[in-house]
Amino acid sequence: MSAVSPSATAMKAPYRALLDALRDSLPAECLIHDPLRLLAYGTDASFYRLVPQLVVRPRDEAELSTVLRECHARGLPVTFRAAGTSLSGQALSDSVLIQLNQGWRDHRILDEGRAIRLQPGVIGARANALLAPYGRKIGPDPASIGSCMIGGIAANNASGMCCGTAQNSYRTLRDLRVILADGTCLDTGDAQSVAAFRASHGALLAELERLGRETRGDSELAEKIRHKYRLKNTTGYALNSLVDYTDGLDILCHLMIGSEGTLGFISAITYDTVPDEPEKAAALAFFPDMATTCRATIALKAAPVSAVELMDRAALRSVADQPGMPEALATLPEGAAALLIDVRGDDEGALGERIEAVQAVLAEVATVEPVTFTRDPARYALYWKIRKGLFPAVGAVRGVGTTVVIEDVAFPVERLDEGVLALTEVFRRHGYHEAILFGHALEGNLHFVFPQGFEKPGEVERYQALMDEVAQLVGVEYGGSLKAEHGTGRNMAPYVELEWGESAYRLMWSIKALFDPDNLLNPGVILSRNPTQHLENLKPLPAADPLVDKCIECGFCESVCPSRALTLTPRQRIVVRREMARLEALGERRDAADEQQLATLRDGYAYDAIETCAADGLCATQCPVGINTGDLVREWRHAHNANQAGLARRVGTHFAGATRAARGLLGMADGAHRLLGTSSMSRITGTLRRVSGRRLPQWLPSLPAPAAVRVIEQPRGSRGGAGKVVYFPSCATRVFGPTRGDDEQRSVMAITLALLDKAGFEVIVPDALNDQCCGMAFQSKGQFETGERKAEQLNRTLLAASENGRHPVLCDTSPCTLRMTETLDARLSLHEPVGFVLERVLPRLSITPKRERIAVHVTCSSTRMGLGDSFVALARACATEVVVPPGITCCGFAGDKGLTTPELNASALAGLGEAVAGCEVGYSNSRTCEIGLSEHGGIPYRSILALVDEVSLPRDAVGAESLAEG
Known part of the structure; x- marks a missing residue:
């Protein structure tokens, strides 16, 4: 009754032959067959588990058609998978799983928002964000709309809270683009495609029309169908299409809705949208x-x-x-x-x-x-x-x-x-x-x-x-x-005949035979002749770690994870950790295959789960029970990096020297860049990194020069009555200066001090600043002892500087501020740039908004602190046109991972350059994040404080200018 363990899924000969055939058409990264990712990618939100033999990620319709043809030639079943938030087991396979990755996300707004054409990889909430300027939305509104994709919404005829039966996919369908089991593509919104399909598949359409006539002619069955669809109903196929429509093309399109990938693949859908009352x-x-x-x-x-x-x-x-x-x-x-x-x-x-x-x-x-x-x-x-x-x-x-x-x-x-x-x-x-x-x-x-x-x-x-x-x-x-x-899935398939009766059930099998005579599209889903199917392949959920044992693998976390297109998502990290825990718990009962599987999973987990996790905590913001998978990753790092504890203690003890050394290395790299040029520098440093076995960090053209720390050593006066503020520059801003080629050549520290002075604040800089750190750099690597010690040291310093919380404390880096709010004394009034400027600085300035188009990146820490809307509001107060790139959450730089695991940063920011095209400059509130954003966005990214400083004047200065002009 239990699920098949991945240790029992060594690839069988037909699948090896399929893999060899597909290698001629698809790149290696689109063909996944290692045990760890087969297990991880094969899991959905249901209580079933099937481990696929092969996961394929086709990038377009041509590749998908190729996969279908090759599978059909070998008689191998396939299952289509979008986000995997499905609850009924319809996104699982022990054969070939065709998974939509980061592609399939094109869209087109039609008729001034009255319709929208969407590919199946678009997340439902993203579709509504696209329609928001038109006061419209798509009709379906499932609870998982922030994570589920259009492909799953349509294939399951998902509805939701406000949708009812009038606004689901079936009722709001305008056109459909579908690929059938034989690889044929039909686009009902394209007259040429329709004409070609009528010529090539006229027999199919004629048979659907015949079934429609017979169904409408059977008054008892027709009335039963009408009754069933007065209710919400996704049990079985959409038999209402046979009584609602007479043309075979219309019947075909509406049968596809709710067919759960058993009749074909929906590669695009055009919805008639509905009003979104504000x-x-x-x-x-x-x-x-x-x-x-x-x-x-x-x-x-x-x-x-x-x-x-x-x-x-x-x-x-x-x-x-x-x-x-x-x-x-x-x-x-x-x-x-x-x-x-x-x-x-x-x-x-x-x-x-x-x-x-x-x-x-x-x-x-x-x-x-x-x-x-x-x-x-x-x-x-x-x-x-x-x-x-x-x-x-x-x-x-x-x-x-x-x-x-x-x-x-x-x-x-x-x-x-x-x-x-x-x-x-x-x-x-x-x-x-x-x-x-x-x-x-x-x-x-x-x-x-x-x-x-x-x-x-x-x-x-x-x-x-x-x-x-x-x-x-x-x-x-x-x-x-x-x-x-x-959706019917596999857990209610054995009961479809009981609900519908013999004649309707026989009709459903006739429909299945028309579209998929060999029963290769998602077999066992919707229709099954196995009366105990719903009791088989049950998912084990063994205890793994108290940090994540509450997880039910719903997948809500996946849409915000920066590594989702590179390796694993939070849900998948938990899935694999649970399987390792299950194997570990076997103890002496593990056989040789179990031992090999456990070793394989542990080996792959080090990179796929640990090294490529940004540990940004965004998953907790989407998880209904607040699970932060980053905590699991940090605990793993703590357990496996114990041999580095001594080095961490030495760095923490001599932190000022460590930051000086870091600035020295940056200076050397900057000098070499000036001397060698970007091309030669990239080639040489790339070779050194490969030779070192990836132990040396990756040099980036956007890597900044060292920061000039002397600016913060100067005494600060006050030009107005705003009061005192303690300014704590993070270690990142004390190390990383401006980016080469950027028009703004001041450090973040210089910009911050200038802005605070302009707003009339008297600035207090803590003593022994260069030895201070919030501890996040150590905590993220699992060096908890040193991280806590540095936090305690900073706590004492800031209490002294702020007179035990009498004065506010401003940190110029959002991630550090979040860490400080979680660890430091509650008496401290801690602020990061966005909130502090909006509440305390902007009212003391006169703003002339920047006319050029700008981009904004809301950091993961700002999101976690609930400052996302405030961030955008601040940018819009300072610029007339602000771009917030869709679908980009955490940048994946994660302190230093942009240098040590640069592929994470690159994957997380895929598409950024296109999204910010036409922007003059971008703004954020984390210096390390800005390095990666500059690298992959193709424009310089600066602190949001630089934007405010650029467009502002002191209010009294504006008044003085007005008097002078008068």
């Missing part, structure tokens, strides 16, 4: 019991609401400790439940009227406390973040070694209260007392989530009995949907 409000309404909650839902069906999300008492309990949650959660009666009610409008007036209408409906229903709507964006976002994170949050509190199961049913909404009570009783009867219920109440769509262990005797049988009864209850007794929006 004014939003939400309320958490609490009801004394579930029956009352369901009656309120039915009453709200006719009200002007955008979404109504149901949460039972257990679901509320799982998030009660989240910051910002209402105090009422702690005192709710045991049987209580809640509705998260969302109301939207085009303007304040419309929003107010709709809120009043909703309040009038709720006035007729008993509530635990008065219902209050919030328009505060922060609280509104908090409510929705918590609702979207319910599934992972529940998974986080499960017992170690258990998985978490989520199922996704829909009842006719008029019978929702009966259905909920019946479902709850089924869980109770089978001993699932920890199950929670939540979902999209307006559609009768409920998710039930529960922890499940499969290792103990009887657990698989208990789970099977539960699912058999749930299927009978929902699909037969209530005429509902067993899969409302998550």
Whole structure:
């Protein structure tokens, strides 16, 4: 019953032959067959595991068609995979996994935003960001929209909170570009493509039209189909296409929606977009019991609401400790439940009227406390973040070694209260007392989530009995949907016939045979003749490390990871670590194959997981339970770099000398660059790095000259009444000076001092500055003892300089400030550049915005401190046109990894140059990040303080100029 271990997946002969054939058409980096990455890339968010024999990453349609042809010639099954946030096992394969990597992200806005054409690698939230200037969005809005991709959204007909049945992919589809199993490409938005397809595949279209006529002619079946799709329904194929359309081309397109890659590959989709009303409000309404909650839902069906999300008492309990949650959660009666009610409008007036209408409906229903709507964006976002994170949050509190199961049913909404009570009783009867219920109440769509262990005797049988009864209850007794929006996958495939009946099930197999007669496209998904398929290949989740044991491998973290296109993502690092832990736990029971597998994983983990992790913590910002995989990586470095502890202590003890030495090396490199030129310098240093076995750092043309430290040794006066500020230049700004060729040749320290002086601050520079460090440089390498010692030393210094927190402390480097806020005395008022300038400096200056187009990079530390919007706001206050490159999160420079592991920086910033084309200069707030940004962006990057200084004058100076002119 357990999943296949990767140790048992030595490549079989047909796959070796396939690999050899594909090597003629695809580059080596697109053909992945080492055990570590097969395991890591083959994992999705479901509770199943299949380890592929080969992972292929085609870069375009031609390569994908080649892969399909070569697989078909050998009879090898293929599965298409986008983001892998799927919950039902539809993105897994023990054969060939075709994975979309960083490509497939093209888009085109059509009809002034009324439509958008998207390739399958575009993340859903990115599509909405593209449409935001037009006041539009795509219809589907799954909870994972910040991570899932368009390919998965369309292939699963994913819906979500506000989407309902009217705005899903099926209903908002305009055109489709699809590649069939035989490699044929059809683009329904291209008249020539359509004509060619009608000529070559006329028989297929004719057969689809025949099936449509027969289905519409069978009044009982046709009515059943119409009934099923009045509900949310993704069980089986989209049979509604056979009753909604008569032309074979229309039927084909709509069958592709929700087909989960079993009929073809969607290479582009054009959506008709929907309005995105700008004014939003939400309320958490609490009801004394579930029956009352369901009656309120039915009453709200006719009200002007955008979404109504149901949460039972257990679901509320799982998030009660989240910051910002209402105090009422702690005192709710045991049987209580809640509705998260969302109301939207085009303007304040419309929003107010709709809120009043909703309040009038709720006035007729008993509530635990008065219902209050919030328009505060922060609280509104908090409510929705918590609702979207319910599934992972529940998974986080499960017992170690258990998985978490989520199922996704829909009842006719008029019978929702009966259905909920019946479902709850089924869980109770089978001993699932920890199950929670939540979902999209307006559609009768409920998710039930529960922890499940499969290792103990009887657990698989208990789970099977539960699912058999749930299927009978929902699909037969209530005429509902067993899969409302998550896709059938492999866990509900054995129940499709039970829900739909024999004739509809036979029709689905006929459709499958038309498109994929050899059953090579994602076999076992949607349709399966294996009645126990849902009980096989179950994913093990052994204890690995308390830092990450809460992870349920949902994949929300992946979209922000800087190494996602290079090696592993946070989820994948955890997957591999768990497999190593499983093998380690076998102890003496490990056989030779296990030993070899463990050694292979450990060897690959050193680079794929540890060396190429930026440890930036952005994963924690996306993880619903706040897992920072960087902590796991640092612990690993700590355990495996113990032999470097002595060196770290010596560097920490003689830190001033170490920074002097670093500046000396920079000076030598700068001098050699001047003498040799960029081309020769790159060639020579590249050779030295190769000869050293990558032990020497990579020289970069953007590597700056050494900083002139003497500027901070000068006494600082005050030109105005802004008060005192302690200025702590980070070790990075004390080492790295300006970039060669940049018009701005002042160091960050000189710029900062000039700006503070201009704003009227009296600057205090701490004593013994050159020996100070926040400790991050040591902590990131796992040298915790030295890192803590340096932090303690800095803490004493800053307390003294600030008079025990009386004066604010400004650090010019955002990552260092974040580290300081996490480790130093709470009495210190610590600030990084963006927040300090916005709050305290800008009001004392007169700004003449820069007319040239500029770029901004929001560092990972700024994002973690919640300063992303403030960063962009500051830039827009100082420049008329600001570009924030999409899809680029952490730059991957990670202190020194831009020099020691430069491929991480290059991968993280892929596409930056194109995104900032036309910009004169870029700005950030970390000197090391700016080195990598300059290298890969093709424009100089400076501190955001340089921008503010360039466009500002003291307010009193402007007044004096005005008087003089008068």
